[in-house]
Amino acid sequence: MIKLKKYISTVVAGLVLTSGATMALAQSGNPYHNQGDLILAFQNPGGATGADQVLLFSLGSAADLYRGQTSNTLNIANLGSLLTDTFGANWYDSGTLYVSAVSAWSSSTSGPLGNQQLKNDPAGTVYASRGRDSITGFGSAGSVGWSGLSPTNLGTASQGILQVASDLETKGSTAAVVLSLSNTAFDNQNPIALGNQGTAYGTFTGGTQFQFGAGSLGSWAGIDVEGALDLFRLQPKNNLSGQYGFGDPTGAAAYLGSLVIGKDGSISYAVVPEPGSVLLVGGVGMLFALRRRFQKAKAVI
DSSP states (O other), X not given: OHHHHHHHHHHHHTOOOEEGGGOSSOOSXXXXXXXXXXXXXXXXXXXSSSTTEEEEEEEEEIIIIITTOOSOEEEEEEOHHHHHHHHOTTGGGOTTOEEEEEEESOSOSSSOOOOGGGTTXXXXXXXXXXEOSOOTTTTSOSSOOOOOOOHHHHHHHHHHHHHHHHHHHHSOSSSEEEEEGGXXXXXXXXXXXXXXXXXXXXXXXXXXXXXXXXXOOEEETXXXXXXXXXXXXXXXXSOSTTOTTTTSOSSSOEEEEEXXXXXXXXXXXXXXXXXXXXXHHHHHHHHHHHHHHHHHHHOOO
Protein backbone atom coordinates (compact mmCIF):
# COMPACT_ATOMS: atom_id res chain seq x y z
CA MET A 1 0.00 0.00 0.00
CA ILE A 2 3.02 2.33 0.14
CA LYS A 3 2.70 3.20 -3.56
CA LEU A 4 -0.99 3.98 -3.21
CA LYS A 5 -0.31 6.25 -0.22
CA LYS A 6 2.31 8.12 -2.24
CA TYR A 7 -0.21 8.46 -5.06
CA ILE A 8 -2.70 10.03 -2.64
CA SER A 9 -0.29 12.91 -2.00
CA THR A 10 0.29 13.42 -5.71
CA VAL A 11 -3.36 13.34 -6.69
CA VAL A 12 -4.43 15.71 -3.92
CA ALA A 13 -1.89 18.20 -5.20
CA GLY A 14 -3.49 18.02 -8.64
CA LEU A 15 -7.12 17.99 -7.52
CA VAL A 16 -8.27 21.14 -9.28
CA LEU A 17 -11.42 21.29 -11.39
CA THR A 18 -10.83 21.58 -15.13
CA SER A 19 -13.87 22.19 -17.32
CA GLY A 20 -13.20 20.60 -20.67
CA ALA A 21 -16.38 22.16 -22.01
CA THR A 22 -14.85 25.63 -21.83
CA MET A 23 -11.34 24.80 -23.03
CA ALA A 24 -10.55 26.17 -26.47
CA LEU A 25 -7.56 23.89 -27.05
CA ALA A 26 -6.81 20.36 -25.90
CA GLN A 27 -3.83 19.88 -23.62
CA SER A 28 -0.76 18.15 -24.99
CA GLY A 29 -0.94 15.69 -22.09
CA ASN A 30 -2.39 15.38 -18.61
CA PRO A 31 0.37 14.94 -15.99
CA TYR A 32 -2.13 13.35 -13.61
CA HIS A 33 -3.20 10.60 -16.00
CA ASN A 34 -1.09 7.77 -17.43
CA GLN A 35 -1.65 4.79 -19.67
CA GLY A 36 -3.45 2.06 -17.74
CA ASP A 37 -4.82 4.33 -15.00
CA LEU A 38 -8.11 3.43 -13.36
CA ILE A 39 -10.75 5.99 -14.37
CA LEU A 40 -13.54 6.77 -11.91
CA ALA A 41 -16.51 8.36 -13.68
CA PHE A 42 -19.73 9.97 -12.44
CA GLN A 43 -22.73 10.78 -14.63
CA ASN A 44 -26.26 11.95 -13.85
CA PRO A 45 -28.54 11.15 -16.82
CA GLY A 46 -31.96 12.64 -16.29
CA GLY A 47 -30.87 14.44 -13.11
CA ALA A 48 -31.95 17.96 -12.23
CA THR A 49 -28.33 19.11 -12.01
CA GLY A 50 -25.41 18.09 -14.19
CA ALA A 51 -27.41 15.89 -16.56
CA ASP A 52 -25.24 17.05 -19.45
CA GLN A 53 -21.88 16.49 -17.71
CA VAL A 54 -19.48 13.71 -16.78
CA LEU A 55 -16.87 13.89 -14.01
CA LEU A 56 -13.76 11.81 -14.79
CA PHE A 57 -11.09 11.18 -12.17
CA SER A 58 -7.77 9.36 -12.51
CA LEU A 59 -7.17 6.94 -9.63
CA GLY A 60 -3.68 5.85 -10.71
CA SER A 61 -2.42 2.61 -12.23
CA ALA A 62 -4.95 -0.22 -11.97
CA ALA A 63 -2.25 -2.88 -12.02
CA ASP A 64 0.32 -1.16 -9.83
CA LEU A 65 -1.93 0.35 -7.15
CA TYR A 66 -5.04 -1.82 -6.92
CA ARG A 67 -4.13 -5.31 -8.13
CA GLY A 68 -2.84 -7.64 -5.43
CA GLN A 69 -3.30 -5.27 -2.48
CA THR A 70 -3.73 -6.89 0.93
CA SER A 71 -4.81 -3.98 3.14
CA ASN A 72 -7.43 -1.27 2.97
CA THR A 73 -6.60 2.28 1.95
CA LEU A 74 -8.82 5.09 3.21
CA ASN A 75 -9.26 8.52 1.65
CA ILE A 76 -7.38 8.09 -1.61
CA ALA A 77 -8.90 11.43 -2.57
CA ASN A 78 -11.94 13.55 -1.79
CA LEU A 79 -14.25 14.69 -4.57
CA GLY A 80 -16.96 16.18 -2.34
CA SER A 81 -16.74 19.77 -3.56
CA LEU A 82 -16.48 18.73 -7.21
CA LEU A 83 -19.48 16.40 -6.93
CA THR A 84 -21.50 19.14 -5.26
CA ASP A 85 -20.52 21.72 -7.86
CA THR A 86 -21.30 19.34 -10.72
CA PHE A 87 -24.35 17.37 -9.55
CA GLY A 88 -25.83 19.37 -6.66
CA ALA A 89 -25.58 19.45 -2.87
CA ASN A 90 -27.42 16.15 -2.34
CA TRP A 91 -25.68 14.22 -5.11
CA TYR A 92 -25.34 11.16 -2.87
CA ASP A 93 -29.14 10.78 -2.57
CA SER A 94 -29.84 11.19 -6.28
CA GLY A 95 -31.37 8.11 -7.88
CA THR A 96 -30.16 9.32 -11.26
CA LEU A 97 -26.45 9.51 -10.39
CA TYR A 98 -24.12 6.68 -11.43
CA VAL A 99 -20.44 5.88 -10.84
CA SER A 100 -18.08 3.36 -12.44
CA ALA A 101 -14.37 2.51 -12.69
CA VAL A 102 -12.54 1.06 -15.71
CA SER A 103 -9.02 0.73 -17.09
CA ALA A 104 -7.26 -0.57 -20.20
CA TRP A 105 -3.87 0.15 -21.73
CA SER A 106 -4.00 -1.53 -25.15
CA SER A 107 -6.82 -2.43 -27.52
CA SER A 108 -4.66 -5.16 -29.05
CA THR A 109 -4.80 -8.63 -27.51
CA SER A 110 -1.65 -9.81 -29.26
CA GLY A 111 0.84 -7.14 -28.26
CA PRO A 112 3.67 -7.34 -25.71
CA LEU A 113 3.32 -7.43 -21.96
CA GLY A 114 2.90 -4.18 -20.12
CA ASN A 115 5.76 -3.24 -17.83
CA GLN A 116 6.51 -0.77 -15.04
CA GLN A 117 3.14 0.60 -13.90
CA LEU A 118 1.32 -2.01 -16.02
CA LYS A 119 3.00 -4.83 -14.09
CA ASN A 120 3.19 -7.43 -16.87
CA ASP A 121 -0.49 -7.39 -17.75
CA PRO A 122 -1.10 -8.92 -21.19
CA ALA A 123 -2.20 -6.47 -23.87
CA GLY A 124 -5.99 -6.28 -23.88
CA THR A 125 -6.33 -6.79 -20.12
CA VAL A 126 -9.32 -4.86 -18.78
CA TYR A 127 -10.30 -3.68 -15.32
CA ALA A 128 -14.02 -3.04 -14.87
CA SER A 129 -16.42 -2.42 -12.00
CA ARG A 130 -19.86 -3.56 -10.98
CA GLY A 131 -22.05 -1.93 -8.35
CA ARG A 132 -22.67 -3.75 -5.08
CA ASP A 133 -25.63 -3.05 -2.81
CA SER A 134 -24.06 -4.06 0.50
CA ILE A 135 -20.87 -3.21 2.38
CA THR A 136 -21.02 -6.52 4.21
CA GLY A 137 -18.38 -8.97 3.05
CA PHE A 138 -15.63 -6.73 1.72
CA GLY A 139 -12.81 -9.04 0.76
CA SER A 140 -15.11 -10.96 -1.57
CA ALA A 141 -17.31 -9.86 -4.45
CA GLY A 142 -20.75 -8.50 -3.64
CA SER A 143 -21.77 -8.57 -7.30
CA VAL A 144 -21.61 -11.07 -10.15
CA GLY A 145 -18.69 -10.60 -12.54
CA TRP A 146 -18.64 -11.54 -16.21
CA SER A 147 -17.40 -14.80 -17.70
CA GLY A 148 -16.97 -16.39 -21.09
CA LEU A 149 -15.63 -13.24 -22.76
CA SER A 150 -13.38 -13.77 -25.77
CA PRO A 151 -10.19 -11.85 -26.61
CA THR A 152 -12.28 -10.06 -29.25
CA ASN A 153 -14.76 -9.00 -26.56
CA LEU A 154 -11.97 -7.64 -24.38
CA GLY A 155 -10.42 -5.88 -27.37
CA THR A 156 -13.76 -4.15 -28.01
CA ALA A 157 -14.00 -3.12 -24.36
CA SER A 158 -10.42 -1.82 -24.41
CA GLN A 159 -11.10 0.33 -27.46
CA GLY A 160 -14.07 1.99 -25.76
CA ILE A 161 -12.22 2.50 -22.48
CA LEU A 162 -9.27 4.04 -24.28
CA GLN A 163 -11.61 6.54 -25.93
CA VAL A 164 -12.69 7.74 -22.49
CA ALA A 165 -9.07 7.70 -21.29
CA SER A 166 -8.16 9.91 -24.25
CA ASP A 167 -10.76 12.46 -23.11
CA LEU A 168 -9.12 12.62 -19.68
CA GLU A 169 -5.64 12.74 -21.17
CA THR A 170 -6.18 15.39 -23.84
CA LYS A 171 -8.96 17.61 -22.47
CA GLY A 172 -7.68 18.31 -18.98
CA SER A 173 -4.54 18.96 -16.98
CA THR A 174 -5.65 17.78 -13.53
CA ALA A 175 -6.68 14.51 -11.90
CA ALA A 176 -10.35 15.51 -12.08
CA VAL A 177 -11.95 16.69 -15.31
CA VAL A 178 -15.57 17.71 -15.94
CA LEU A 179 -16.71 17.39 -19.55
CA SER A 180 -19.98 18.01 -21.33
CA LEU A 181 -21.58 14.92 -22.86
CA SER A 182 -21.01 16.39 -26.30
CA ASN A 183 -17.28 16.51 -25.54
CA THR A 184 -16.72 12.95 -24.33
CA ALA A 185 -17.22 9.37 -25.49
CA PHE A 186 -18.34 8.28 -22.04
CA ASP A 187 -22.12 8.34 -22.45
CA ASN A 188 -21.93 6.50 -25.77
CA GLN A 189 -19.88 3.76 -24.09
CA ASN A 190 -22.27 3.55 -21.12
CA PRO A 191 -25.84 3.60 -22.49
CA ILE A 192 -28.72 3.96 -20.06
CA ALA A 193 -32.41 3.72 -20.95
CA LEU A 194 -35.28 4.17 -18.48
CA GLY A 195 -32.95 3.60 -15.55
CA ASN A 196 -31.53 0.35 -16.93
CA GLN A 197 -27.87 0.10 -17.87
CA GLY A 198 -27.16 -1.22 -21.32
CA THR A 199 -24.07 -3.08 -22.48
CA ALA A 200 -21.07 -1.00 -21.39
CA TYR A 201 -18.10 -0.59 -23.73
CA GLY A 202 -19.81 -2.91 -26.20
CA THR A 203 -19.01 -5.86 -23.92
CA PHE A 204 -20.23 -5.72 -20.32
CA THR A 205 -23.89 -6.70 -20.10
CA GLY A 206 -25.73 -4.99 -17.26
CA GLY A 207 -23.26 -2.12 -17.25
CA THR A 208 -20.33 -1.25 -15.01
CA GLN A 209 -21.94 1.43 -12.84
CA PHE A 210 -23.34 1.75 -9.33
CA GLN A 211 -26.61 3.66 -9.03
CA PHE A 212 -26.93 5.99 -6.06
CA GLY A 213 -30.20 6.43 -4.17
CA ALA A 214 -31.78 7.73 -0.98
CA GLY A 215 -30.11 6.49 2.19
CA SER A 216 -26.62 5.14 2.76
CA LEU A 217 -25.29 1.60 2.56
CA GLY A 218 -24.12 1.84 6.18
CA SER A 219 -20.95 2.68 8.08
CA TRP A 220 -17.57 1.13 7.29
CA ALA A 221 -14.22 2.21 8.77
CA GLY A 222 -15.87 5.38 10.02
CA ILE A 223 -17.17 6.21 6.54
CA ASP A 224 -20.84 6.88 5.81
CA VAL A 225 -20.89 4.78 2.63
CA GLU A 226 -23.10 6.01 -0.23
CA GLY A 227 -21.70 3.89 -3.05
CA ALA A 228 -19.57 0.79 -3.59
CA LEU A 229 -17.99 -0.76 -6.67
CA ASP A 230 -16.44 -4.20 -7.00
CA LEU A 231 -13.31 -4.05 -9.14
CA PHE A 232 -12.60 -6.98 -11.48
CA ARG A 233 -9.68 -7.87 -13.75
CA LEU A 234 -10.21 -9.74 -17.04
CA GLN A 235 -7.31 -11.04 -19.13
CA PRO A 236 -7.37 -12.27 -22.75
CA LYS A 237 -4.37 -14.62 -22.42
CA ASN A 238 -2.82 -16.85 -19.76
CA ASN A 239 0.17 -18.42 -21.52
CA LEU A 240 2.72 -15.63 -21.93
CA SER A 241 6.03 -16.09 -20.18
CA GLY A 242 6.33 -13.66 -17.28
CA GLN A 243 2.77 -12.39 -17.41
CA TYR A 244 0.66 -11.71 -14.34
CA GLY A 245 -2.11 -14.30 -14.17
CA PHE A 246 -0.18 -17.03 -15.97
CA GLY A 247 -2.38 -20.14 -16.06
CA ASP A 248 -5.44 -18.31 -14.67
CA PRO A 249 -8.75 -18.37 -16.57
CA THR A 250 -9.18 -16.05 -19.54
CA GLY A 251 -12.24 -13.92 -20.23
CA ALA A 252 -13.45 -14.24 -16.64
CA ALA A 253 -13.77 -11.54 -14.00
CA ALA A 254 -11.35 -11.94 -11.07
CA TYR A 255 -12.33 -9.87 -8.03
CA LEU A 256 -9.62 -7.53 -6.69
CA GLY A 257 -11.30 -5.30 -4.12
CA SER A 258 -14.01 -2.67 -3.73
CA LEU A 259 -14.00 1.09 -4.20
CA VAL A 260 -15.96 2.91 -1.51
CA ILE A 261 -17.58 6.33 -2.00
CA GLY A 262 -18.39 8.22 1.19
CA LYS A 263 -21.09 10.81 1.75
CA ASP A 264 -18.34 13.40 2.07
CA GLY A 265 -17.01 12.49 -1.39
CA SER A 266 -14.08 10.45 -0.08
CA ILE A 267 -12.79 7.56 -2.19
CA SER A 268 -11.37 4.50 -0.42
CA TYR A 269 -10.32 0.98 -1.39
CA ALA A 270 -11.42 -2.07 0.59
CA VAL A 271 -9.87 -5.51 0.22
CA VAL A 272 -10.55 -6.94 3.68
CA PRO A 273 -13.34 -6.33 6.22
CA GLU A 274 -12.63 -3.41 8.51
CA PRO A 275 -12.11 -4.80 12.06
CA GLY A 276 -15.42 -4.99 13.87
CA SER A 277 -17.39 -3.77 10.87
CA VAL A 278 -18.92 -7.15 10.09
CA LEU A 279 -20.66 -7.28 13.46
CA LEU A 280 -21.58 -3.63 13.23
CA VAL A 281 -23.19 -3.65 9.81
CA GLY A 282 -24.03 -7.28 9.19
CA GLY A 283 -27.76 -6.94 9.79
CA VAL A 284 -28.03 -3.22 9.15
CA GLY A 285 -26.21 -3.53 5.81
CA MET A 286 -28.86 -5.89 4.48
CA LEU A 287 -31.61 -3.49 5.58
CA PHE A 288 -29.92 -0.62 3.73
CA ALA A 289 -29.46 -2.82 0.67
CA LEU A 290 -33.17 -3.67 0.57
CA ARG A 291 -34.04 -0.01 1.03
CA ARG A 292 -31.68 1.00 -1.77
CA ARG A 293 -33.21 -1.54 -4.16
CA PHE A 294 -36.69 -0.20 -3.32
CA GLN A 295 -35.55 3.36 -4.00
CA LYS A 296 -34.00 2.32 -7.32
CA ALA A 297 -37.26 0.68 -8.37
CA LYS A 298 -39.04 3.99 -7.78
CA ALA A 299 -36.42 6.10 -9.58
CA VAL A 300 -37.53 7.49 -12.91
CA ILE A 301 -34.99 8.66 -15.46
